[in-house]
Amino acid sequence: xxxxxxxxxxxxxxxxxxxxxxxxxxxxxxxxxxxxxxxxxxxxxxxxxxxxxxxxxxxxxxxxxxxxxxxxxxxxxxxxxxxxxxxxxxxxxxxxxxxxxxxxxxxxxxxxxxxxxxxxxxxxxxxxxxxxxxxxxxxxxxxxxxxxxxxxxxxxxxxx
Numbered sequence: 001x002x003x004x005x006x007x008x009x010x011x012x013x014x015x016x017x018x019x020x021x022x023x024x025x026x027x028x029x030x031x032x033x034x035x036x037x038x039x040x041x042x043x044x045x046x047x048x049x050x051x052x053x054x055x056x057x058x059x060x061x062x063x064x065x066x067x068x069x070x071x072x073x074x075x076x077x078x079x080x081x082x083x084x085x086x087x088x089x090x091x092x093x094x095x096x097x098x099x100x101x102x103x104x105x106x107x108x109x110x111x112x113x114x115x116x117x118x119x120x121x122x123x124x125x126x127x128x129x130x131x132x133x134x135x136x137x138x139x140x141x142x143x144x145x146x147x148x149x150x151x152x153x154x155x156x157x158x159x160x
């Protein structure tokens with residue numbers, strides 16, 4: 001089980017962090033902060049540079065924390081939050097990613113919830129620091145903060 005959780009955390013966390021790096025820089029195929037800003041404006045969001053920096057920073061921070069298994073409920077909430085926003089953007093295209101759908105954000109939201117429920121496993125910084133086990137109430141708290149925060153962000157920052 002610990003090997004599976006480590007693999008899940010590393011792959012999902014580093015992909016989320018990499019996605020954030022693309023939003024704010026030219027690394028990993030990104031188009032720089034101007035490109036990230038343009039992407040959010042194109043998707044109908046207010047805030048420009050601030051929105052791109054906040055989303056990219058959240059993805060980088062939450063992704064790295066998730067990969068390390070550090071403060072896992074907080075990392076999972078951040079991941080669920082930014083991916084909930086992405087899901088709402090892609091929802092009109094349907095489920096499947098080949099049609100620019102929300103399949104990938106849904107998988108990452110689910111991984112965040114799963115890691116909130118299971119914890120990061122023995123091979124994590126949470127375990128090394130003696131923070132485990134996380135109490136069961138962290139799952140609903142992380143889902144509420146993450147998904148709720150993502151939906152609130154969409155409502156507040158998306159132009160009608």
